[in-house]
Amino acid sequence: MPPTPEDALSLFDVAGDAPALLRPAPRSSDRLQPTFLAVFRELKPRTPLPPMEIAFYPFAHLNHTIRLRQGRVLVRLSDLLQSAPEPVMEALAQILLRKLYRHPIPEVYNARYRRFIGQRAIVAKVQLIRQIRGRKPQAVARGRHFDLEALFEDLNQRFFQGWMARPNLGWAAAVARRNLGHYDPAHNTILISRVFDTAALPRFVLEYVLYHEMLHLRFPVTQRGSRRCVHSAEFRREERRFPRWAEAEAALKRL
Template sequence: MISARDSIVNDMFRLIGREHGCNDVRARFYPFKEFKSTWCRSGGRTEFKISDYLQNADAGVLEDFSRCLFSRISNKGRREVYTDRLRSWLQSEEFISMNRPLYLERSRNLSLSPVGRFLNLKEIHASLKDKGLSQDSFDAVLSWTVSQNAHRVGYCSVIMRVIGISSVLDTPSIPDFVAEYVLYHEILHLESGLASLTSGHDRDFRVRERMYPNWRTAEDWLKKVATGKIVGT
């Protein structure tokens, strides 16, 4: 049985596929944790699994998204530019309120609380604001991770506006500014918005990152954490 929403996305992708010379196209929504979509081509057929965070998008947004994916396929993987209509849907209050709860439910590695055993991410964020390093209009969800990852110390979903900080930093053995620096790094991604999906850690990003007063010492601490020289409590 194919659901009504799946048949909408399927019809749209088949229609746009024909414009690109793909006459055998199947598409359905898929519950990926991240906002992502995949496709595979075999024997002349192209099958898409589309992020189910787009389930509530209107036909125009789905149309733009399918054009994006087909152009990504023909450009051999080069990332497409999202249209204004698609961007404004992905950055709308409506998109966040519909999808963030589901995203958080799927984020098994987040404690879903800014309050750690020793440090409170909300207080750390307030300290960044005092330093003029974060804006007042901050609406992201801040959470510690459940597992103490020493290599991936911070994580940011730009689309869902969620930041996770590794609980390996939530210990009196590491100065507070290390977690603050990591939070600052993730906030920079958030502030770059959808552009950061393609620009990543470019020159401009690094310049802004180095506006953090203790960045060098913080980096040294993170190296020690990554090599296991600091063990969380």
């Protein structure tokens, strides 16, 4: 049950700023108001300036949206452009507002925007973001026989004084024996193999598998020199606190 080598920790190695990208929040972008208003003025000189809401948004792809709602112009820009220079933002404002009001888009703006997003650093970020945010929604925690959230809360009280913040929990298709359980730190998700979602196996075996994955939250992987330590001595000690540890281990070996 160790996290597989390709577990999402590698994402943290790809780019130092990955953790910040994991929990992005929509960010207002008042600094862009003048840019968008100036473009609007250029396109529609006789129309009163409409109220505009412009925000950066954590899309899974390099997307931007613009719409008109009850007289307000609503703009959502990919947060990948948060550090884009002003001329690029101006080109984007031209492109979006011209699309909204069906004006032709001069090639100079398209070219300027494309040049920016074609930069190697931006392309790499777009790929990383797609990996992180583009996943399909996780399987739900409630299985046919067991509810992982209820099990988690019970174990949380019994072994962690209830302090452990609940990660995402889901049932996963059983692919391989070593994938009975898995904790993915990049998505803060524990996946448990569906082979345990059955009345045929005793509940404590499933509890033990979930407990093991919860210990991965408690004891994050450490690096000793070039070696990654996934199951430290401390981890193994805690694991043996499980009351029917030997029985559970034996049951897993039989699977």
